[in-house]
Every structure is written in structure tokens, then in C-alpha cells.
Amino acid sequence: MDDRKQKVLLAIVQDFIATAEPVGSRTIAKKYKLGVSPATIRNEMADLEEMGYIEQPHTSAGRIPSVRGYRYYVDYLMKKRELTREEEELIRSQLATKARDVGKVFQRTGNLLSQLTSYTSMVLTQQRRPSKFKYIQLVPMNPARTMVIVVMDNGAVHHRMIETPESIIASDLETLSKVLNAKLQGLNMDTIKFTLLKELYYELGRHKHILDLSLELIQDSLFLEEDKIYLGGVFNMLTQPEFQNAEKIKTMLGILEQEELLCELLSDENLDKGVTVRIGDEIKDCDIKEYSVVAAPYMLSGRKIGTVGVLGPTRMDYAKVISVVDFLTKNLSIALDRVLRGRGR
Amino acid sequence: MDDRKQKVLLAIVQDFIATAEPVGSRTIAKKYKLGVSPATIRNEMADLEEMGYIEQPHTSAGRIPSVRGYRYYVDYLMKKRELTREEEELIRSQLATKARDVGKVFQRTGNLLSQLTSYTSMVLTQQRRPSKFKYIQLVPMNPARTMVIVVMDNGAVHHRMIETPESIIASDLETLSKVLNAKLQGLNMDTIKFTLLKELYYELGRHKHILDLSLELIQDSLFLEEDKIYLGGVFNMLTQPEFQNAEKIKTMLGILEQEELLCELLSDENLDKGVTVRIGDEIKDCDIKEYSVVAAPYMLSGRKIGTVGVLGPTRMDYAKVISVVDFLTKNLSIALDRVLRGRGR
DNA sequence: TTTTAGCACTCAGTTCGATAGAGTGCTAAC
DNA sequence: GTTAGCACTCTATCGAACTGAGTGCTAAAA
Numbered sequence: 239m240d241d242r243k244q245k246v247l248l249a250i251v252q253d254f255i256a257t258a259e260p261v262g263s264r265t266i267a268k269k270y271k272l273g274v275s276p277a278t279i280r281n282e283m284a285d286l287e288e289m290g291y292i293e294q295p296h297t298s299a300g301r302i303p304s305v306r307g308y309r310y311y312v313d314y315l316m317k318k319r320e321l322t323r324e325e326e327e328l329i330r331s332q333l334a335t336k337a338r339d340v341g342k343v344f345q346r347t348g349n350l351l352s353q354l355t356s357y358t359s360m361v362l363t364q365q366r367r368p369s370k371f372k373y374i375q376l377v378p379m380n381p382a383r384t385m386v387i388v389v390m391d392n393g394a395v396h397h398r399m400i401e402t403p404e405s406i407i408a409s410d411l412e413t414l415s416k417v418l419n420a421k422l423q424g425l426n427m428d429t430i431k432f433t434l435l436k437e438l439y440y441e442l443g444r445h446k447h448i449l450d451l452s453l454e455l456i457q458d459s460l461f462l463e464e465d466k467i468y469l470g471g472v473f474n475m476l477t478q479p480e481f482q483n484a485e486k487i488k489t490m491l492g493i494l495e496q497e498e499l500l501c502e503l504l505s506d507e508n509l510d511k512g513v514t515v516r517i518g519d520e521i522k523d524c525d526i527k528e529y530s531v532v533a534a535p536y537m538l539s540g541r542k543i544g545t546v547g548v549l550g551p552t553r554m555d556y557a558k559v560i561s562v563v564d565f566l567t568k569n570l571s572i573a574l575d576r577v578l579r580g581r582g583r
Numbered sequence: 584m585d586d587r588k589q590k591v592l593l594a595i596v597q598d599f600i601a602t603a604e605p606v607g608s609r610t611i612a613k614k615y616k617l618g619v620s621p622a623t624i625r626n627e628m629a630d631l632e633e634m635g636y637i638e639q640p641h642t643s644a645g646r647i648p649s650v651r652g653y654r655y656y657v658d659y660l661m662k663k664r665e666l667t668r669e670e671e672e673l674i675r676s677q678l679a680t681k682a683r684d685v686g687k688v689f690q691r692t693g694n695l696l697s698q699l700t701s702y703t704s705m706v707l708t709q710q711r712r713p714s715k716f717k718y719i720q721l722v723p724m725n726p727a728r729t730m731v732i733v734v735m736d737n738g739a740v741h742h743r744m745i746e747t748p749e750s751i752i753a754s755d756l757e758t759l760s761k762v763l764n765a766k767l768q769g770l771n772m773d774t775i776k777f778t779l780l781k782e783l784y785y786e787l788g789r790h791k792h793i794l795d796l797s798l799e800l801i802q803d804s805l806f807l808e809e810d811k812i813y814l815g816g817v818f819n820m821l822t823q824p825e826f827q828n829a830e831k832i833k834t835m836l837g838i839l840e841q842e843e844l845l846c847e848l849l850s851d852e853n854l855d856k857g858v859t860v861r862i863g864d865e866i867k868d869c870d871i872k873e874y875s876v877v878a879a880p881y882m883l884s885g886r887k888i889g890t891v892g893v894l895g896p897t898r899m900d901y902a903k904v905i906s907v908v909d910f911l912t913k914n915l916s917i918a919l920d921r922v923l924r925g926r927g928r
Numbered sequence: 929t930t931t932t933a934g935c936a937c938t939c940a941g942t943t944c945g946a947t948a949g950a951g952t953g954c955t956a957a958c
Numbered sequence: 959g960t961t962a963g964c965a966c967t968c969t970a971t972c973g974a975a976c977t978g979a980g981t982g983c984t985a986a987a988a
Binding site (some may be wrong): 330339373375377379385388389391393395396397398399411472476481482483484486487488491492494495 | 684714717718721722724730732734736738740741742744817818823826827828829831833836839840844868
Binding site (some may be wrong): 274281 | 959960965966967
């Protein structure tokens with residue numbers, strides 16, 4: 239691929255990204271001044287088509303990049319784009335705003351992402367390392383009800399209201415909490431042994447009912463660790479010209495409603511470091527040919543705990559999206575440290 | 584409005600709800616056997632149009648119900664529709680399934696609702712009564728970090744991780760928790776007095792940092808009580824024939840992205856008891872003319888704590904939607920009692 | 929007086945052909 | 959190797975003609 243072919247390919251990709259219309263030889267010659275006539279460019283375009291980098295929707299239309307063309311663009315031709323002051327400032331300030339909980343932070347991240355790119359944003363939180371039991375507390379709410387609170391070592395807090403017999407008094411609950419805390423500290427799904435449970439029931443047999451329910455919550459907490467995904471800017475993306483017709487929109491929304499699919503998209507192992515771009519059918523085994531995903535992981539104290547991604551048409555502004563995703567994940571990691579670890583409040 | 588006119592109106596509404604096509608006089612004469620000829624029905628239709636119950640999209644089209652026509656149908660003509668065994672069973676079993684938390688229950692309610700109606704479902708949770716502080720616990724997570732957990736008397740649990748100096752030991756945290764619990768029990772936003780806080784700082788001055796952060800979380804918990812809305816089945820609704828063209832879909836999604844608007848729709852005071860139907864522009868001050876909302880409140884121990892609603896085109900199957908919403912809210916109230924009050928687990 | 933058959937009329941939607949315009953590929957000249 | 963020129967292809971658009979659903983009106987029938 240010689241220098242001029244690269245220039246032509248670059249022009250085609252850039253123009254198509256900007257206009258969403260097939261690009262003709264005349265347009266390139268006029269707009270991108272390669273110093274040659276349309277005829278020459280036509281020759282180059284014929285070559286590029288033969289090589290598989292561009293294609294023609296129909297005979298009398300201009301060319302559009304193929305998946306391979308986009309790939310070449312992203313890998314070799316694209317110039318990195320810096321965010322503007324304002325954009326960086328927006329991200330920083332949004333992430334620095336005090337958040338009530340982690341969920342809010344993720345929500346905000348998604349909004350930022352789609353606002354800056356005008357595509358759909360996805361934020362996946364993963365719980366890869368099995369967590370351990372940290373702490374339990376039984377809080378009497380009123381004579382007949384008790385709140386069970388379980389804290390896991392990864393910072394998750396689960397709670398559930400249970401019904402308790404009126405005969406139970408606060409000090410009983412206190413004792414129960416104490417014993418459970420002492421016995422179960424640091425255990426996970428695999429290390430909770432049957433003999434240990436037997437011991438517990440022996441010791442706390444009087445309150446079997448509460449013990450049952452408490453252990454149930456603990457077990458659920460150890461077990462039920464779902465990934466969660468936050469979506470943002472779906473409506474935003476519909477302003478893109480590819481969504482003129484109803485069918486396209488429906489297909490898109492159909493994809494977005496399959497949460498498991500999206501989770502899979504983002505939990506690919508290749509995504510572990512840095513920004514990853516997958517274009518069209520490069521996305522493994524699913525027919526979202528006309529879309530691309532730009533994703534990157536975010537960290538908490540050096541460990542990957544989730545992935546941020548942008549889903550948009552293959553004709554997306556890769557340069558911009560990549561820089562936004564990159565900058566955002568880095569700042570998200572910092573923000574999470576602040577919220578979850580309590581630094582710098 | 585004589586008997587035959589009512590029958591004609593009923594036929595028009597029913598047919599239009601079923602087919603989404605304007606209804607002509609011939610169709611009515613054939614399908615609904617009123618025992619008269621199309622010409623007679625045409626005369627009746629002309630009258631009904633003059634009275635404002637139906638309208639004509641254009642000269643050579645059939646008639647469609649006007650907002651007023653739908654209203655008359657809902658108020659006087661519609662026969663109540665019972666749910667099938669299967670539908671009731673589905674609702675009961677879905678709501679009886681063990682849920683990890685309340686959010687899951689609402690999510691499921693929404694899914695049920697849209698699944699059974701094929702429109703969009705909305706579940707609003709309201710926090711009208713200001714809650715009171717119930718309990719606080721400081722849990723040491725590791726040498727440098729502590730988890731603050733706050734329980735409110737309405738069953739809400741808030742938590743936040745804070746950074747603590749290494750010098751603090753577990754028993755300090757225990758003391759702090761105890762004192763805070765003793766002093767603040769049962770207080771709400773209005774009754775927390777300055778003198779009380781001063782007292783606290785005097786007593787616990789050594790740990791000012793932790794005290795600050797703990798009180799901050801308590802304050803946030805008392806203050807930040809947002810309504811939350813769960814949406815479901817957006818994609819589902821797009822199968823309706825009104826969403827053939829892209830513009831309609833976009834408008835719809837535009838509405839659905841305005842959470843505050845939806846919250847307002849559902850927090851109307853008139854909704855306090857039973858199922859309410861608002862058709863087209865009956866919905867106050869917002870231009871969602873082409874849509875209707877069917878809503879009903881749900882309760883927890885006799886107190887209204889939220890609203891369930893269905894949003895769909897004015898041409899919605901009111902009979903079905905109303906019965907689903909009715910049955911569902913009743914069962915939701917029961918399910919919530921079970922989850923939140925711990926009954927019958 | 930009410931109902932109905934008949935008929936002229938209206939209007940949206942569809943089909944078809946003509947036309948315009950964008951863009952190409954090829955050829956021959958530069 | 960580059961370019962001007964030209965024939966060719968194909969889509970999109972526009973309008974005319976046509977179709978069919980449905981109406982309103984009138985006059986006859988019940």
C-alpha cells in the first residue's frame with residue numbers, strides 16, 4: 239500500500255465518518271487536495287477496492303470503508319486526538335462531584351461518555367474475585383422485625399428485613415451478631431464448612447429461626463454476585479443519520495435490551511489493558527455487523543473491576559471515542575478510589 | 584346518545600384498538616352485525632363525528648375514536664375483563680419468587696406489566712414520609728478504612744466507606760457507634776438540634792474526623808430521598824403498529840428519557856386510590872397527546888408508597904391494561920409486605 | 929319517519945415511466 | 959504515470975395515471 243493509496247483511504251474514511259454518505263472521486267480531489275485529478279483517484283480507488291479496504295454500495299455510488307478499511311485506519315492512519323480543555327474539565331468535574339454511592343458514579347460516567355461521543359455508553363461492573371464475609375449486624379427495627387445487614391470484604395453491603403418472634407430481645411441479637419462475626423470472619427463460599435455450621439446451630443440453637451435467616455442472607459451475599467451494566471445515551475445515538483428508518487432503530491434497541499449479550503461484549507478477556515476497538519463482525523459470534531465497540535477497563539487499587547464501552551455504528555468517530563474512553567477510564571479509576579476508599583473527601 | 588349509536592361507537596373503538604386501521608361503515612356492518620346496512624351506520628357515524636366522539640383522518644378514510652370517544656368507551660361502554668388463570672398465575676408466581684432486594688421486585692413488576700400488555704411499564708417508588716434515623720454501625724474493614732452503615736426506620740440502608748487513621752482501634756469505633764445510636768435514635772431532619780451536635784462533638788471530640796464523616800452520611804440519608812422510577816418493555820412496545828416510522832419512535836424515546844416528567848405523570852395526587860386512566864391530552868400540561876397512561880398506587884401496610892403505570896398509544900387495550908394494573912398492584916402490595924416485613928418467608 | 933340502495937365524489941397509496949444526477953470504468957491522448 | 963472525455967450504470971425523484979376504500983347525498987322502499 240503506497241503513500242497515495244493511504245492518503246486516499248484516509249480521505250474516504252474521514253469523509254464517510256463526517257458525512258455518512260459514500261465518497262466519490264471528485265469529492266476527494268476537491269476537498270482533500272492530493273494534487274491529482276479525479277481520474278487518478280478513481281484508479282487508486284479501484285485498487286483499494288480490489289484489496290478489500292473499501293466497497294461500493296452500488297455501481298454509481300461513491301465508496302465506503304469496509305471493516306478492513308476501518309481497521310487499517312484505526313491501526314495505522316488515524317491521528318490521535320487530544321480532548322479539549324473543556325472536555326477534560328467536564329469529565330473531571332463530573333467525576334469529582336460528590337456521589338451518594340458507586341452506582342451514581344457509574345451512571346454519571348455513562349452520561350458523560352454518551353454526551354461526549356453521541357453514541358451509546360455502557361459501564362460494566364464486574365465482581366471477579368469471590369468476596370469474603372466480613373461482618374454481620376442484626377438491628378432490631380420494631381418488636382416484630384429485625385434488619386439483617388451483611389458486609390462483604392469488597393465493600394458490598396447487603397440487607398434484608400426478617401420477622402422475629404417478640405420474645406427475642408436486643409441483647410439476644412447482639413449475642414447472635416457477635417458469635418456469627420467471630421465464627422465466620424473471612425470465610426467465602428468454599429471455606430464455610432458443614433462442621434462449622436453445626437457448631438453454630440449447637441451454640442445458638444435457641445434462636446434457630448433467626449440463625450437460619452441470617453445464614454441465608456450471608457449465603458446469598460456470597461453467592462449472588464452479578465455483574466451489573468449501566469446504559470446511557472440511547473436516545474442520544476438516534477440523532478445519528480443511520481437511524482433514519484424504524485427497522486434500524488428496532489434492531490439497535492433489540493441489541494441493547496439483551497443485557498447478557500452486552501455484558502459478554504464487555505467482559506472479553508482481551509480487554510484487560512488499554513483501549514480496545516472492535517469493528518463490525520470482529521465482535522465475536524454475534525450479528526451486530528454494523529456496529530463497533532470501543533472499550534477499556536477501569537481499576538480499583540490496580541485491580542480491574544469493570545469495563546467501560548461505547549457502542550456505535552461502524553462509521554463512528556474512532557479518534558474521538560478512543561481518546562474519550564481512555565481519558566475517562568483513567569479518571570474513573572481515580573474517582574472510584576475516592577468514593578470507595580474514602581480518600582481525599 | 585341512543586343505544587345504536589353506543590353500539591356503533593363501541594364497534595369503532597374495539598375495531599380500531601384491534602387493528603390500528605380507521606374503521607369504515609362496511610366493516611362495522613359485516614363484523615359487528617348490528618342488523619342494519621352500511622348506509623345507516625354511515626348516518627350514525629356522521630352524528631357521532633358531529634358529537635365529537637370520532638374523527639376522520641381524511642375524507643376517504645374510515646373513522647377513528649377521538650380522545651372523547653375513548654373516554655366514553657372507558658367510562659360507559661367497556662366491559663371489564665378478567666385475567667386468565669395463566670396470567671394470574673404468572674403474576675403470582677413471579678412476585679412470590681424470592682427477591683434479593685426491593686429493587687428486584689419492582690424490576691420484575693415492570694417486566695410482568697409490559698409482558699402482559701406489550702406497552703411500556705413504569706414503577707415509581709415514592710418516599711413521601713420523611714424517615715427517621717434508626718441505627719448506625721461502624722465496621723472496620725482494614726487498618727485504614729471503615730465502613731459506615733446507616734439504617735433508617737423505613738428500612739432503607741445506606742453505606743459509605745471512609746478512611747480512618749490507623750491509630751483508631753475497633754473498640755473506639757464500637758464506642759462511637761454506641762454513643763451515636765443512643766443520642767440520635769428516632770431523630771429526623773427537623774429534630775436534629777445544634778446543641779445535640781455540640782454535645783456529640785464534646786463527648787467524641789477525639790475522633791472528630793470519623794464523627795464528621797458519620798454525621799455526613801446520616802445527614803445525606805435523611806436528606807437524599809429521591810423517588811426512583813423503573814422502566815420496562817420499551818422495546819416491547821415498538822412492536823405496536825404506531826411505531827412504524829422513525830420519528831414516532833424517537834419522540835417516544837425522548838419522552839421516556841425524561842425521568843422527571845414520568846415521575847410527575849405518576850405522582851399526580853388523583854391517583855391515590857384505584858386505577859386511573861388518562862387519555863391523550865387529558866394528561867396535564869405536556870404534549871404527549873398520542874399516548875395514554877393507566878396507573879394505580881401500591882401500598883405497604885395500608886400506606887401508599889408508590890405508583891405503577893402503563894404508558895402506551897391512546898389506541899391501547901384499556902380493558903386488558905386496567906385489569907392487569909389492578910391485579911398487579913394488589914399483588915405487589917402483598918409481595919412487598921413479604922419482602923420488607925419478612926412475613927411468610 | 930326510518931332505512932336502504934345507488935351513485936358520484938374524494939383522497940391516499942401504488943405503480944410506472946421519464947428524468948436528473950452522481951459516479952464509475954475505459955480509452956486515448958498528454 | 960496522469961488526465962480529459964465520454965459512454966454507461968444505477969439510484970432517487972417527480973408526476974401522471976390508476977386503484978380502491980370509504981364517504982355523503984339523493985331518492986326510493988319500508
